[in-house]
Amino acid sequence: MTITSPAPTPIPAIDTHGAADPRRARRRRGVSAVAWRLLGIVGALGLWQLGAVLVDSRGVLPGPAIVFSELGASLLDDPGLRYLGVQHPGYLYNIGWTVGFAVVAWLVGSALGAAVGLISARVQLVRNVSEPLLFVFGAVPALVLAPFFLVWFGQGWAGKAVLVAFYSFVTVGLVAQSAALSFPRASEEYAATLGLDTRSRFRHVVVPGTLPAILAGLRIALATAIAVQATVELLGSQTGVGRLIALRANQGDVAAVLGLSLALGLSAMALDLLLRVVIRRIIRWQ
Structure with missing residues (x-):
């Protein structure tokens, strides 16, 4: 009697190309997104011209050529602004002052807003106190409140810092409160069955x-x-971009006003891109 051994099970071939497909797809999407953005910029400049x-x-x-030419000529120094008594007439210094000052106030206000928003979603007393404040002042334009803050806190840096921090607090507070209120209770209840107390559930589940x-709200607040x-x-x-825009507007220099506005917008875009990179690293577990 002849005993035949079973045929060996074929080993499936490993598709080395398929493993790279997701990476290639992401790379293609990234290149496509950059191409569309560049196309949008070129289109906007073309319509402007x-x-x-x-x-x-x-x-x-x-x-555009005139605006960017004047912007580059006054980036480090501007004799006309120096003649008007501006202590730091260079555009670059004033852009850095405005953006840097806003970022510091944004950090303080956003941290407080996130804390109050999260706590208010779980503590009724905090919600009763903070919710009217967040919703009322979230609908009031900054231009309306600005004169009051300048009167109460002075024309110096304090009044501006408090106003910027306050609006960052309101923006992030609203987002944090809404996110915490809509967070599924089932997740907290499941954590409770595992033995986590209220504080641990808040710290390890809700946050x-x-x-x-909340991180998306930080981009809006910035x-x-x-x-x-x-x-x-x-x-x-x-000091600051706003002061230079006011001076150039009084002179009727439209090119300078457009250049300063564009420079401030590009600075904000650069900060937003940096913030997006940081956010992707923080929530890379998603």
Whole structure:
């Protein structure tokens, strides 16, 4: 009698190309996103140039080349602003002042807003006190409150810092409170069955679960902080982009106003990109 051994089970081939497909797909999506953004920038500049040609008036709508040329010429120093008594007439210094000041106030206000928003979602007394404040002042424009803050805290740095921090507090507080209130209770109840007390559930379940929404709110608050800082400087300041925009607007220099506004916007975009990188590293577990 002949005994035959069973045929060996074939080993499936490992597809080395398939493992790289997700990486290639992500790379293609990244390149596509950059290409579309560049296309949007080129399209906007083209429409701007077309509008400048049709208007044909530098005093009404200067072209991109004129605006960027004047911006580069005054980036480090501007004799005209120095003649007007501006202590630091260079655009770069004033942009750095506005953005840096706004970032410091944003950090303080956002940290307080996140803490109050999260706690208010779990402590009714804190919610009763903070919720009206967050919703009322969240609907009031900064330009309305700015004169009051400047009167109460003075024309110096304190009034501006309090106003920027306050709006960052309101923005992040609303986001944190909404995220914590909508967080599923089932997750906390399951953690309770594992023996976690109230504080541990809040620290290890609620905070990580609402973190992505809060970090997204930080991006909104950062843009708001820079805008509020520049707006307050328009009303009264010795340094900053807002003061330079006010001076150039009084002179009727549209090119300088556009250049300063674009420089501030590009600075805000660069900070937002940096913040997005940090956020991706923080929530890489998602």
